[in-house]
Structures are given as structure tokens and as C-alpha cells.
Amino acid sequence: MAFNLSGQNIFFIVFFILAILVAGISIDILRLFRKERKELSRQANLQAQQNPINGISLRVSEAFKRQLEESVKEEIKKNIGNLKNDFQRTSEEIIKNYQSQFKGGDQEMQKVISEISRQVTEEIKKVSRTLSGELTQKFDEIYQSTKGALSNKVAETEKEIENYKKQRFKEIDREIYQLIREVAKKTVGKSIDLSDHEKLVMEALEKAKKEIF
Amino acid sequence: MKNLSETIRTKEELVFFLEEIAKKKLNLGKEQFSGLEKKLRSLTEMKLEIAFSPDNDFLNRISQWLEKELGQKVILDITVNQKVVAGAIIEYRGNWRDFSSAKKIDQLFTDKLTNL
Numbered sequence: 001m002a003f004n005l006s007g008q009n010i011f012f013i014v015f016f017i018l019a020i021l022v023a024g025i026s027i028d029i030l031r032l033f034r035k036e037r038k039e040l041s042r043q044a045n046l047q048a049q050q051n052p053i054n055g056i057s058l059r060v061s062e063a064f065k066r067q068l069e070e071s072v073k074e075e076i077k078k079n080i081g082n083l084k085n086d087f088q089r090t091s092e093e094i095i096k097n098y099q100s101q102f103k104g105g106d107q108e109m110q111k112v113i114s115e116i117s118r119q120v121t122e123e124i125k126k127v128s129r130t131l132s133g134e135l136t137q138k139f140d141e142i143y144q145s146t147k148g149a150l151s152n153k154v155a156e157t158e159k160e161i162e163n164y165k166k167q168r169f170k171e172i173d174r175e176i177y178q179l180i181r182e183v184a185k186k187t188v189g190k191s192i193d194l195s196d197h198e199k200l201v202m203e204a205l206e207k208a209k210k211e212i213f
Numbered sequence: 214m215k216n217l218s219e220t221i222r223t224k225e226e227l228v229f230f231l232e233e234i235a236k237k238k239l240n241l242g243k244e245q246f247s248g249l250e251k252k253l254r255s256l257t258e259m260k261l262e263i264a265f266s267p268d269n270d271f272l273n274r275i276s277q278w279l280e281k282e283l284g285q286k287v288i289l290d291i292t293v294n295q296k297v298v299a300g301a302i303i304e305y306r307g308n309w310r311d312f313s314s315a316k317k318i319d320q321l322f323t324d325k326l327t328n329l
Contacts, residue, residue, distance in 0.1 A: 185298050188299065189314075196299070197263070201300060202275075204313075
């Protein structure tokens with residue numbers, strides 16, 4: 001059972017109770033006045049009947065008047081005291097009632113909170129498990145797709161590197177061959193002695209004879 | 214004084230040089246001189262590019278060989294170029310042939326480079 005008693009609500013309830021009490025007190029006072037008035041008129045009638053000589057109107061003595069006022073005041077005081085006691089008792093009861101309700105509500109609330117907490121924890125666990133599964137699957141998918149893409153990229157890059165290496169080796173070989181060629185020309189020229197030079201020139205002339213003479 | 218082979222580089226120079234000698238030393242008449250000039254100018258020229266400086270013996274050997282093979286005297290225009298390496302590059306009557314070792318070496322390496 002849930003209670004939602006704010007300070008404002010409590011104030012209204014107490015105010016309402018006070019209003020009822022004040023109204024009750026007012027009604028009691030009015031009754032008292034009416035009773036006293038009746039009493040006074042009855043006494044006046046009696047005096048008029050007992051002393052017809054004094055005339056038609058009843059004259060109230062000062063002493064009686066004071067006594068009456070005192071008794072009214074006393075009655076009012078008594079009623080107010082009663083009212084105070086009633087009000088205090090009622091208020092305490094209400095407060096006790098609310099306290100017990102709050103206490104019960106608090107316990108109930110704690111139960112509800114713990115239940116909700118348990119359910120939320122369960123739900124979170126379930127969601128976590130589900131999410132974990134889905135995430136694992138997603139990660140797997142991403143990993144597989146990335147792995148495939150990376151493998152292709154790696155293969156492509158390796159091929160490019162291989163081509164580059166081949167190209168570079170080719171260039172290096174070309175440079176080496178050119179260098180060797182130049183060195184060969186110089187060394188061969190220097191290593192041939194004069195008689196061989198002459199012999200090679202004569203061979204060249206022999207070939208020229210066949211081709212252009 | 215420079216060597217004659219260095220002074221006379223072309224056929225025209227040779228003709229001019231011989232004309233001068235003929236005028237001074239031989240005291241030739243105009244007709245005789247014209248005949249000599251005509252004869253010189255009728256000689257064919259062969260350009261040889263070789264890798265070494267030939268001595269006179271080798272030059273004589275070549276001249277004799279060429280006279281024998283061609284049936285006439287030939288003026289040799291010889292250039293020494295070590296880039297030829299060995300053998301000779303020959304130009305005769307507008308025909309040019311490269312029989313040098315440099316060409317052989319180039320061919321050898323060109324084959325290698327082509328197969329790379």
C-alpha cells in the first residue's frame with residue numbers, strides 16, 4: 001500500500017480537524033448562551049410572579065450578574081480545556097495513526113524497493129546476457145569482415161611490395177650490368193696487348209671486305 | 214713540330230700538303246701539278262676508328278692488304294678512340310660497319326638487360 005502524504009496534505013488535514021473543533025466549540029458556546037438566557041428569563045418570570053409589587057420587569061441583582069458571568073467564564077474555560085485535551089488527544093491519535101501507517105508504508109516500501117531492485121537486477125542481467133550475446137555476435141561479424149578486408153589488403157600490399165621489390169631489383173640489376181659493362185670495356189681494352197689489337201683490326205677489315213668492299 | 218699524322222687529318226689536307234711539297238721541292242709545271250692533284254683526288258678514302266695508336270709497320274701492313282684486296286691505293290683516315298675497346302669501326306664508300314669489341318660487349322649486356 002502506497003502513501004503519498006506530503007507536508008501540505010498533513011497541514012490541510014490538521015486544519016480541517018481544527019476547523020471542526022472550533023465549530024463544535026462555537027456551537028457549544030451558543031448553546032450555553034441560549035441555556036443561560038432561558039434560565040435568566042425563567043428566573044425573571046419567577047421573580048415577577050413572586051413580587052408582583054415590583055412591577056412587570058425583572059431586575060437582576062449585580063451579585064447575580066457577576067455570579068452568572070463567572071459561571072459562564074468558568075464553563076467556557078472548562079469547555080476550552082476539554083477542547084484542548086480533545087484536540088491534543090485527537091492530534092496524537094492522528095499522528096500515531098500516520099506514524100504507524102508510515103512505518104508500515106516504509107516497510108512495505110522497502111519490500112517493494114527490494115523487489116523492484118531484485119527485478120531490475122534480474123532484468124539487467126538478462127539484458128546484459130542478451131546484449132553480451134548480440135555484442136559477441138556483432139564483434140564476430142565485424143572481426144570476420146575486417147579480417148577478410150585486412151587479409152585482402154595485406155595480400156594486395158604484399159603483392160605491391162613484391163612488385164616493387166622486383167622492379168627495384170630489376171633497376172639495380174640494370175645499374176649493375178651497366179656498371180659491369182663500362183668496367184668490362186675499360187679492362188678488356190687495357191688487357192689486350194698490341195699484337196692482339198692489330199689482329200682484331202685485321203679481323204675487322206676481313207669482315208668489312210665481305211660486307212662492304 | 215707536330216707529327217704529320219696529327220697535322221694532316223683529312224684527304225683535303227693531304228692534297229693541300231702534297232701540293233705545297235710539289236710546288237717547292239719538285240718545281241713541277243702546271244700540267245704536271247694538275248695531273249698529280251687529279252690523281253690524289255681520285256684516291257678512295259677509308260675511315261678506321263681503332264682503340265690504339267698504330268705504328269708505321271702496322272699502317273704499311275694495312276695499306277698493302279687494302280691495295281691487294283681493293284686493287285688500288287687507299288687513303289686511310291685513322292681515328293684513335295679507346296671506347297672502341299678493340300677491333301675497328303670502318304667506313305668505306307658511304308658504308309659503315311661496327312666491328313668493335315665495344316659493340317660486342319654492348320650486345321652481350323643488352324641481351325642480359327632485355328631478359329631482366
